[in-house]
Amino acid sequence: MLTDELQKKLAKRIDGKLLEKEREKKSEKDGFNKNKVMDEVFDKSTTMTVSGLKNSGTISYLNGAMGSGKESKTYWAVSPSGKDLALKIYLVATSNFKKRHPYLLGDKRFTKLRKGTRHLVELWAQKEFANLSHCFDSKIPCVRPITVIKNVLVMDFMGKNGVPEPILVETEVDYKDYERAISIIDDLYNKAKIVHADFSEYNIFKTEKGLVVFDFGSAVESRHPNALDFLERDIKNITKFFVKRGLTVTNPVDVIKRIMK
Ligand SMILES: Nc1ncnc2c1ncn2[C@@H]1O[C@H](COP(=O)(O)OP(=O)(O)OP(=O)(O)O)[C@@H](O)[C@H]1O
Ligand SMILES: [Mg+2]
Incomplete structure (x- = not known):
């Protein structure tokens, strides 16, 4: 579980980001920022995180993708005991960061940026986990979170045979x-x-x-x-x-x- 201090740190960093996101959403509505995200979910680090989930016995395999939003992709996974799980993988290369990529790649001053981006995305995943855990413990009817590792959030699967419940x-x-x-x-x-x-x-x-x-x-x-x-x-x-x-x-x-x- 996250400590209070980490929670606060997370909240602070992410809230600033949230406001930024709000503004970006607005500019999107105005017709800017229409670039779609490419399928870059499984970069090396994410692949390793998913392997880690297999090695630790959290999942035994990963099935198809269910949802793909701008910031994440959600997959159906199965636990070693045959239980269905949902894996929400937060995208490290979001459209906004991707758009800046051509300008930053190869520029030595920005070699640290990638790490920073990844860190922020991991914070988002951890923030969702912390929020879900708190709401679940407060008896809110929400999806049960299981664990979060880096940018990958593991939850109970809502649905049957890989088909999510209707929204x-x-x-x-x-x-x-x-x-x-x-x-x-x-x-x-x-x-x-x-x-x-x-x-x-x-x-x-x-x-x-x-x-x-x-x-x-x-x-x-x-x-x-x-x-x-x-x-x-x-x-x-x-x-x-x-x-x-x-x-x-x-x-x-x-x-x-x-x-x-
Ligand atoms: N626990 C779950 N069990 C089954 N299906 C799920 C689960 N969580 C998400 N899904 C499926 O994945 C879709 C997308 O999930 P979610 O709304 O969390 O992400 P998103 O809206 O794409 O992400 P973001 O808001 O970060 O862009 C849902 O509409 C649902 O069909
Ligand atoms: Mg959604």
Whole structure:
């Protein structure tokens, strides 16, 4: 487990990065930054990390990729006892860093940059692990984390035979789902003292047993200076989704007030 001090250090470094990411997201919406990431998940170090997971008996083999976002790729893996696992591999060569690559390669002054980038990516993976562990321990319905090694996060697999559970956007939804989603945001904030900060129909599984949240890389502690902005955005985003699906729901402003009370 991470020590308090490491947690704080992580939070500090990553929160700055998060704001940067926010700004980049905005500029992307404006039409810039459209370069797609190349498949560079398995660089040498990541290959070694995955081998390490095999040698230590955490996984016995890796199956296909399930999801590939901008910052990560998620794989289905199987444990030696036959249990399905999910491996989220954070990309070291993200589009943003990749874009700078041509300018930096071969420049002796920047030989340290690669290490720095890798370190930051590892911090992201560790931050997601720490957030998940904390939420799981706080009884939030989230994916159970197993371990994190460098840029590789190992979790319980949500689904069957390598097929992930459907995410909310892929399912029919009703008012109960809306209420449940809002109550998860409420519990995250008031019980776990966490704001997800990327809470959306894409980061919630809809299982037979109910909704299960995942993708906690962006989450921040509720005392983070931007926590309330993120909370507000989470509530507005998920409300928008349910409204789009034709549901009549509570005004998000009232929900925000109630949760923040
Ligand atoms: N524990 C899991 N079990 C089964 N499938 C999973 C699990 N975690 C993630 N997935 C699958 O991988 C997809 C992407 O996962 P996730 O949302 O964590 O990453 P992302 O959005 O690509 O990453 P980022 O937000 O860092 O760009 C999910 O939509 C889901 O289909
Ligand atoms: Mg996601």
